[in-house]
Amino acid sequence: xxxxxxxMGGVLAGGAGASPTLQASPTADSVQxxxxxxxxxxxxPGTTVTLRFRLTNASDTEQTVALSLDLPNRxxxxxxxxxxxxxxxxxxxQLASVAVPAGISSGPRRLRLRAxxxxxxxxxxxxxxxxxxxxxxxxxxxxxxxxxxxxxxxVVANDGNAPVRYTLSATADPPASVxxxxxxxxxxxxxxxxxxxxxxxESVERTRExxxxxxxxxxxxxxxxxxxxxxxxxxxGVSSGILTGPSYPGTLRLSAFGSRTSQxxxxxxxxxxxxxxxxxxxxxxxxxxxxxxxRRFGRRSTYRATYTTPSWTVRAGDHTFxxxxxxxxxxxxxxxxxxVREEWVARGRIRPPETVWKLSMAxxxxxxxxATSSGTGACQHRL
Numbered sequence: 001x002x003x004x005x006x007x008m009g010g011v012l013a014g015g016a017g018a019s020p021t022l023q024a025s026p027t028a029d030s031v032q033x034x035x036x037x038x039x040x041x042x043x044x045p046g047t048t049v050t051l052r053f054r055l056t057n058a059s060d061t062e063q064t065v066a067l068s069l070d071l072p073n074r075x076x077x078x079x080x081x082x083x084x085x086x087x088x089x090x091x092x093x094q095l096a097s098v099a100v101p102a103g104i105s106s107g108p109r110r111l112r113l114r115a116x117x118x119x120x121x122x123x124x125x126x127x128x129x130x131x132x133x134x135x136x137x138x139x140x141x142x143x144x145x146x147x148x149x150x151x152x153x154x155v156v157a158n159d160g161n162a163p164v165r166y167t168l169s170a171t172a173d174p175p176a177s178v179x180x181x182x183x184x185x186x187x188x189x190x191x192x193x194x195x196x197x198x199x200x201x202e203s204v205e206r207t208r209e210x211x212x213x214x215x216x217x218x219x220x221x222x223x224x225x226x227x228x229x230x231x232x233x234x235x236x237g238v239s240s241g242i243l244t245g246p247s248y249p250g251t252l253r254l255s256a257f258g259s260r261t262s263q264x265x266x267x268x269x270x271x272x273x274x275x276x277x278x279x280x281x282x283x284x285x286x287x288x289x290x291x292x293x294x295r296r297f298g299r300r301s302t303y304r305a306t307y308t309t310p311s312w313t314v315r316a317g318d319h320t321f322x323x324x325x326x327x328x329x330x331x332x333x334x335x336x337x338x339x340v341r342e343e344w345v346a347r348g349r350i351r352p353p354e355t356v357w358k359l360s361m362a363x364x365x366x367x368x369x370x371a372t373s374s375g376t377g378a379c380q381h382r383l
Contacts, residue, residue, distance in 0.1 A: 031118030046102035057086035070112040135225035145236035157192035
């Protein structure tokens, strides 16, 4: 017996008996992937790029394909490449957003969208040379005593994707001697350098502003960056027995209260200001008189001053203190006190404080406290 088999449009027909119907499996050419427009794009480090692809189902049956993105190292897909279903002959636009890493070097990168089953399409992303840098002046004091030096920090940063060499220069107006430590060096992409800037000032007779200008010459970019900062120079010296310097900001408040037959008032002055050439010393004042604590809207008279330096603090005047920790806490009266930190220099370095002395005149106590890593610790004994 002879049996004839004929393949017709994916249907298997036999000459003997009923034959099963078989569906043709999709081939690699069933789904086509093409880049829309040009097959190359230009992008910059630290930005995003959106790629456009067209998917085409070239078969006469419905196709479900899985999509995947092939990206270079450190590149990141922002859109999810998932599976899609295409009807017979259907065409669909597929978008793919990609994050470009910051600081990558220039040159071409290959980005590929794959369809399984199906084909693939490749787009070339060109990363150009980016010449981007920053120049900043940090830590400049608001004011400085004329005739004394002050310091600041110059920050040079390479935000581009190619190495660069910088050369720093600085000037001051009014003129002054300006020096830079390590004024020239090379920076890799994404690197930065901190350079110390020192200005030797001249004496002045009155307060005036000094502008410091810093320039950075970048090679081989053939570019110059400029940064400026301003400092208030104040006279420093003794004139008629009074130390001249910056004005002291404060608030003067006048209060009046009473009845029709009895009127009274109160005056208070409160001030706070940084002192010294580097602002590390401060003086706080509170003066309030006369005593009106018996009045409904009056307040207690107060005379208080606090002077603070990096190594010691002095408080004088009316303060709340404790004669004993349990019996008399919160006693108000005239007194003073403050911690004193001992420091010494060894091998060119200032060691952390070893001992902190605390004196309270109102509480009649003197305490010696060993310093911890945070600066002060619990007191060992009371004298």
